[in-house]
Amino acid sequence: MRKVRVRFAPSPTGALHIGGVRTALYNYLFAKQNGGDMLLRIEDTDSTRFVPGAEEYILESLHWLGIGIDEGLRWNNGQIEQVGEHGPYRQSERRAIYNQYVKLLLDSGKAYIAFDTPEELEKKRAEIANFQYDAATRTQMVNSLTLSEDEVHTRLERGDQFVVRFKVEPNENVTVHDLIRGDVTINSSILDDKVLYKSADDLPTYHLANIVDDHLMEVSHVIRGEEWLPSAPLHVLLYRAFGWEDTMPEFAHLPLLLKPDGNGKLSKRDGDRLGFPVFPLEFHNQKDGTVSSGYRESGYFPEAVINFLALLGWHNTGDREMYTMDELIQQFSLDRVSKSGARFDYEKGKWFNHQYLQLRSNEELAQLFMPVLEAKLGSDSSISPWGDHSINSSLPKIISLVKDRANFVSELWEQANFFFVAPTEYDEKSLKKRWKEDSPKHMTELLELLESVDEKDWLTPEGKTAEEGVLNQLVMPWIEKKEYGVGIVMNAFRICLVGAARGPHIWSITDILGKEETLRRVRKALEVL
């Protein structure tokens, strides 16, 4: 059994699509589970589609997600580093290698040179329905099969542009064994004579580069998207043409990620249209100037993205849904990958983030929340606007009160803003429902009552519940005695402190605000309302 070596081989044509992330993840899980290597190779054989910054973006994304690279290109402290013995790992830097193998195919008659220009081919396709450059048509085209040797030489000498095409022998059944789908057989006649090399940029196409690199890099398993399944037989033919069939990698073609609604595969436009990111990180496209949102900037935890993506196309036996990366590495298996495409369900993604947010400690969330707070309150947000105690010390407490209602760190602000900023206006719906005719009277009396509480008795004592605190012990009997109704009084009180009918338990709020600020807010409400 040879060593497991898999590769993720993205094209630097833009941001790394979330489907690509999943492909990378499955490769990584498979490699790690089998004690193998995960390689990263950049497939930049289309010079016209190259987008500056895309390579850095891809590597940084994988790093953020915790998808480690053993060999090839990887992110290291903001720098790209190259590791491994099989480099270079950028296809544009491997020209000499490909040229050598193109020549091999040419010399053995398994490929030929074609001079047809793109324009001529386009014309041909327009004229003849379903035109395909293959065994049936290549004899009518301009290539080294139809031209004399001298003519070919002349053309090459004078620098005519050409391509090298793979000579596909017709009417042969080719079977690809797929680890997910089983045997897939096609007839070679439906294949066209694929372009393997283009002289215009002295670069191979995907098909040739992919086979040569996977062979040279000793890749044992090719795990890639389903869109490659139709060309897999061609790849098998190429391995045969090179005489590499005995070390040919095993194939596994992953189901596609589909649009949340409608038909077709998930695209960047769906994210824009439906309001969710389709890229791991925010991407500033230097080529067209567009900016695309990312999961990281939207407040996702990498482990949530990983867990969510892992389950989009793979599912263990049983009902479990929460997995750490290490657990995924242990549990993952290709034969439990679904065969059918998975619709992308953004709501489920949010749920995963909610789960992981609950798992984080209050202290850690406080750290993560600080930048949000500073953005809202200004840089001196380490001092609370109303008092003498620092936000830093009460922040974990505040977070513990509101985190179960947040999906993202950024949502903590919506849930907890009233702790930091006294209400200046009061929610109309809440007022209508909860601010009664008698409320001003109730609040005036409550104010008196609370003023009588000694500052040192204000806070709920350590280890006691809010119900056992001095405030509750004082207020509840008072309400009962006056027969005002707990709901009536408490909701009005809540509106004074929060500005709306929402938020955590009222005595938790008074604990954080302290006596002075609590009373100030009640007085303010009495003035305004």
Place this chain on the structure above:
RNA sequence: GGUGCUAUCGUCUAGUGGCCUAGGACAACGGCCUCUCACGCCGUAAACCCCGGUUCGACUCCGGGUAGCACUACCA
């Protein structure tokens, strides 16, 4: 059009011939908890694409339809 792949609740899926009156999760809806909003808990609604065949017995196996998806470039 051609070729290939696929097909269980709205969505992700469990299910590998009897454990299925089809299980879980997201979303939806209802209830409980409760000073509010959430969370949580409990519950409701919701699916085996169709037609044949094999079998004592099919969601599961086979065939044929149908539908969806992918590919069909000097893009990957």
